[in-house]
Amino acid sequence: MAQPTIARPETETFVRNVWYIAALRSEVGESLLGRTILGISVVLYRTRAGKVAALRNRCPHRGYPLTEGKLGDDDVIACGYHGFRFGPDGTCLSVPGQDKIPGRSDVRSFPVTENGPFVWIWMGDPELADPAGIPAETGFADPDFRFVSGNVVIDANHELIADNVLDLSHESFIHATKIGTREVAETPITSSSSESRWLVQASRIMRDVECPPTYRERTGLRSPIDREQHINFFVPSLYVLDTMVVAAESRHDPADGPRRAYHGKVIYGLTPLSERQTHYFFAIGRDYAQDDPEMDASVQEGQLCLIDEDAYAVGVLQNLMDTEGPEFEVSIRLDTAALIARRMLARRLRAEAKG
Template identity: 40%
Template sequence: MDNVLRNTWYVAAWASELAQGQLLDRTLLGERLVLYRSQDGAPVALANRCPHRFVPLSMGKLCDGGAAIECAYHGLRFDSRGQCVQNPQGEVPKGAGVRSFPATERFSAIWIWFGDPALADPALVPEIAFLEPETWAVGTGVTEVACHYELESDNIMDLSHIEFLHPMFSSEAVRAGAIECRQDGETVWSRRMIYNDDPPEFIRQAFNIPAGKRVDRWLDARWNAPAVIALWTGGVESGRPREDGIDWCSAHLFTPISENRTMYFWALAFPRSMENAEEMALQGREALRYPFEHEDAPIIEAAHANMGGEDFWALRPLILPGDGGAVRARRLLKSMIAREQAGASARQTQTP
């Protein structure tokens, strides 16, 4: 993929997907990768193609507790830096190796960096405190969707669609919600406040609101590049202060597989101080799986297909009030990509 931000962190997997001693084959940004944990448990990401006869390294095995990965075809071994460290047929050929990608584990996820390795600072991973497994019970899911990843970001940054697409979440009060969109540096917020709602039973149970009582609700989405969204959905009995209410914390993290496919990493989290937090996280995850996979995904996939490969802006999309956050995120990401590519071009021009 060419038109993507590279000097940034993308989610490659949930930490729970990467068990010690196991190999994970995953394609992201058009790069086929093999992911595993080294001897000390640190995540490793290598190009998933042996340089000898191009067999996927994911078909091989880990040796010495994760010190090296061995190709299943001719037994070449590569360490966590991608360097070839063993050739059963003799000396290791000079320069033999595969590309390695910086990887780090933070906020219950494995993150990967596709840009300049010298810039891969783990501190640049967008902060999502409610995904810290030590203090939060986190239920995670992964869904592959046939669409461009920015359409998925649009979907979370503009939640006006829940009135029509997710009946278990919504009522007509959503359309009357007060919308606020703002940009703080390279962070974009999209907020919707819904007052005096008579929501479905699922929402009443989620926010512990008795039958017959009206509800004030909020939907606060925070976007960071490239497509990392933290979402706070909360509710309180109408007229009471927001701090008396309940928040559901969820994460929606999108990594492109290609121009036409996206890996959707989603999670729901509850503080471990809450009674039955682990059970709540698992139950909440399963409750959300259906709307994500059977309501959102078909609509977004249909929209992507109906664009016929055209550029989003070239189709001159109609912009509605609820689109403010999504539009800001798209424009900011576009400017970040352009700036990065201009810098790369300038460096190439200066190279003798």
């Protein structure tokens, strides 16, 4: 069916032709879930056949949210205000008081797919929505990794959060009691980009460094360690961090056998709710303690603590920007990846605006 249009601001601030994480798979069931994405209210639910549907969460009659309605056993939503009925594809099936359904009574449906622990949504041109476009770098298909996932809302623009996760030197200060050591801020990064994939990459390799508290607790390693961080950031919203910690080679005795390296994956989906709020989805993977529910709980709790610390910092910045406006910034070499991402986002917005 022809998709109803949604009014756009004169100056677009969000990339739309990209897969955004909309929800955890576990959140979407046979009930109506409302979520605002890129400033647009969406309703998600799972049909009796198990397929996820995503519709504009506004009845075209008087704009009443469909989440205030009722989902029937036939997968049809009945608007809770005046009873307009809509199928999973957004087609208006009936209206009260007449047989003829008025034109433009359908609601917009959005392409969705499931990958890893997430439901993904495409807010742009549905003809371009290819699920194969979700990067394989997430590692969700890798059986060596066990993932723990969750989501929170942060009161800050998604670009501020991207700056935060692309410059991991803040770990030395914001996360000093958990995963940060002085070497993170003191070690240079190498960075590169791929315009064809809208990808920014950054790596930091640290040798003979302190083992931070979180890694000591989870792996049993003691200082010194060798530590690596490799970032793949798919502008504007998907962040993948591959980490590795291992006993320092400089202190290793070959008689002790091979060193055990511990690998982790950190997946962040930075889905804009609005210009000043962001859905922060996460999936944290590890290749150790695979069948340990206590480790799952520890990882979940630890990640929420890290996000809370980051949320405070970017929230402070957002409040200052709201009250005082943008400020002149001094950048250094450790900002390289974040600066590349900012410029790439601007180019992607311009390219999308040109069609």
